Amino acid sequence: MIFGNIYNPMLNEQLAILPAPLGCAIRYLTEHDMAAHEPGVFSIDLNGVPVILQVLDLKTGDRSGLRPEIHRKNIDVQFLACGGPEEAGFYTDDGNGQVEENLLDTPRDILFYKNDPAAAEGRIHMIPGTFAIYFPWDVHIPAIKAGNTEAPIRKIVIKVPLESCLQDSTR
Numbered sequence: 001m002i003f004g005n006i007y008n009p010m011l012n013e014q015l016a017i018l019p020a021p022l023g024c025a026i027r028y029l030t031e032h033d034m035a036a037h038e039p040g041v042f043s044i045d046l047n048g049v050p051v052i053l054q055v056l057d058l059k060t061g062d063r064s065g066l067r068p069e070i071h072r073k074n075i076d077v078q079f080l081a082c083g084g085p086e087e088a089g090f091y092t093d094d095g096n097g098q099v100e101e102n103l104l105d106t107p108r109d110i111l112f113y114k115n116d117p118a119a120a121e122g123r124i125h126m127i128p129g130t131f132a133i134y135f136p137w138d139v140h141i142p143a144i145k146a147g148n149t150e151a152p153i154r155k156i157v158i159k160v161p162l163e164s165c166l167q168d169s170t171r
Contacts, residue, residue: 034081060145083153089141
């Protein structure tokens with residue numbers, strides 16, 4: 001997992017060490033007003049790599065009501081465009097999670113685990129401009145409320161095919 005903020009003065013250095021498709025996804029977020037983008041799911045092309053752009057209007061909630069998730073074919077680039085704050089939980093997929101719902105073989109490419117109170121879960125505090133990149137081995141739990149108050153958020157998810165980054169690793 002990698003996280004950062006598009007307003008960080010060292011963003012270009014951070015992007016330079018990422019596989020090109022992930023760097024393109026973050027640059028896309030810096031070049032477009034995602035807070036003003038219409039909600040929905042869109043197919044877009046980032047320098048020859050077809051990706052899915054999801055623009056979601058959500059509300060943060062209690063951690064207990066949210067399910068840990070993973071993807072196998074895609075890398076999630078999640079971005080808080082506005083609203084919040086939001087917390088995002090994460091931990092390493094060690095293969096021992098109890099599956100609640102497996103949709104990996106569908107276009108959604110998602111598997112939900114049952115909540116595991118023993119999981120060594122970390123948290124990222126997300127404010128507008130914050131992004132997190134979740135790889136297939138990163139269990140993640142987005143849209144956790146920060147503190148005691150739910151908050152509306154505009155969440156952007158760019159689904160980058162894992163294969164495009166593996167091909168790019170030869171550079």
